[in-house]
Amino acid sequence: MGDLGEQGILEAILPLLDSAQASLGPGDDAGALRVSGNEVLVSVDTLVENQDFRLLWPSGLEHNAYDIGWKSIAQNVSDINAMGGRATGAVISLSLPKSTSLEWVMDFSRGVAEAIAELGAKELTILGGDLGKSQEISVTTTVLGECAHGKVLRSGVRAGDRVAVAGRVGAAGAGLSVLEHEHDNESWSRAVRRLVQTQCRPVPPLESGPRAAEAGATAMMDLSDGLIRDAGRMAKASHVNLELESSALQDFALRLEAASELTGTDPMSWVLYGGEDFGLLAAFPDGVEIPGEFTVIGVAKPANGRRAVVKVDGKVAKPETGFDHFG
Numbered sequence: 001m002g003d004l005g006e007q008g009i010l011e012a013i014l015p016l017l018d019s020a021q022a023s024l025g026p027g028d029d030a031g032a033l034r035v036s037g038n039e040v041l042v043s044v045d046t047l048v049e050n051q052d053f054r055l056l057w058p059s060g061l062e063h064n065a066y067d068i069g070w071k072s073i074a075q076n077v078s079d080i081n082a083m084g085g086r087a088t089g090a091v092i093s094l095s096l097p098k099s100t101s102l103e104w105v106m107d108f109s110r111g112v113a114e115a116i117a118e119l120g121a122k123e124l125t126i127l128g129g130d131l132g133k134s135q136e137i138s139v140t141t142t143v144l145g146e147c148a149h150g151k152v153l154r155s156g157v158r159a160g161d162r163v164a165v166a167g168r169v170g171a172a173g174a175g176l177s178v179l180e181h182e183h184d185n186e187s188w189s190r191a192v193r194r195l196v197q198t199q200c201r202p203v204p205p206l207e208s209g210p211r212a213a214e215a216g217a218t219a220m221m222d223l224s225d226g227l228i229r230d231a232g233r234m235a236k237a238s239h240v241n242l243e244l245e246s247s248a249l250q251d252f253a254l255r256l257e258a259a260s261e262l263t264g265t266d267p268m269s270w271v272l273y274g275g276e277d278f279g280l281l282a283a284f285p286d287g288v289e290i291p292g293e294f295t296v297i298g299v300a301k302p303a304n305g306r307r308a309v310v311k312v313d314g315k316v317a318k319p320e321t322g323f324d325h326f327g
């Protein structure tokens with residue numbers, strides 16, 4: 001399966017599955033089902049030890065259970081936010097090695113509870129979950145949600161729309177590089193610690209999803225796999241090119257300098273290809289007032305019947321760069 005990539009696997013399996021009864025089937029940040037006349041959004045995401053976090057990073061930092069609980073909530077409510085909705089319920093499945101301590105599970109659960117409170121997911125309540133035994137830690141959270149303003153899909157961008165982002169871009173990727181860098185974590189500066197914190201405890205902009213929907217966004221998705229890769233998915237779903245300007249991304253890169261000095265990485269590579277910030281990528285038509293927390297980074301242009309692409313400063317960006325579990 002290694003060479004197929006996530007996209008190739010999905011193209012092979014989705015035709016085998018029946019989604020006819022869904023009001024929105026697979027392909028977007030969340031699916032939707034009509035229940036007693038109301039649309040309910042559903043999304044699921046998994047965190048696996050050594051794939052999505054390490055209990056001990058090469059930098060010497062130990063990853064605590066609290067942060068895993070936090071991130072599992074953050075990454076899931078982010079998918080509901082990306083539809084323009086608010087999370088209402090969640091179930092959490094924990095698969096753990098027998099050696100895991102009770103203190104670990106309690107710390108994890110505190111992270112879940114505090115993420116819900118501090119991220120401002122006021123309507124989100126835990127409905128249940130599951131406990132099981134496994135070789136390594138694996139956390140799967142399913143989240144339900146609703147949209148007051150109608151759901152916003154990835155596929156709605158129209159030529160002429162302005163493309164904008166909210167939340168952080170590149171910080172979590174920079175934090176990941178620092179964690180993976182064999183450099184003693186005791187000597188990290190405050191700025192470096194903040195970037196690591198964005199990787200371990202991401203903060204999706206939960207007010208911005210519903211606000212963008214209300215403002216009239218034509219399309220939206222969350223940024224989990226890297227700006228270029230995710231923008232490529234939006235471009236493909238909407239059959240338009242997304243033309244981005246690196247000058248509009250410069251401010252995001254400037255905020256990553258501390259990590260760049262430590263690891264020797266060009267900060268723009270984190271902005272373009274780093275994932276897990278769980279910010280928003282949205283498109284707004286002309287005449288719509290874009291909410292103030294969004295930064296316009298480009299514009300949508302017709303694909304003219306060709307394969308839709310993402311361009312940066314007029315050059316086609318490589319769609320294969322970014323994060324893929326099977327890439």
Ligand SMILES: Nc1ncnc2c1ncn2[C@@H]1O[C@H](COP(=O)(O)OP(=O)(O)O)[C@@H](O)[C@H]1O
Nearest residue numbers: 006010017025026027028029030031045079224
């Ligand atoms: N095993 C699967 N069966 C059916 N649909 C899937 C499966 N895995 C992923 N999908 C769907 O494919 C789309 C892309 O998945 P993914 O990249 O994980 O989404 P996201 O990045 O928003 O979490 C989503 O709509 C998701 O629901």
Ligand SMILES: Cc1ncc(C[n+]2csc(CCOP(=O)(O)OP(=O)(O)O)c2C)c(N)n1
Nearest residue numbers: 045050051052053054176224225275276323
């Ligand atoms: C040990 C480790 N390796 C790599 C990463 C980077 N990483 C893991 S998942 C991911 C992308 C987002 O996760 P995914 O499960 O694809 O979320 P989704 O797109 O489904 O919301 C990235 C960049 C990490 N956080 N930790």
Ligand SMILES: [Mg+2]
Nearest residue numbers: 029079222224
């Ligand atoms: Mg998503």
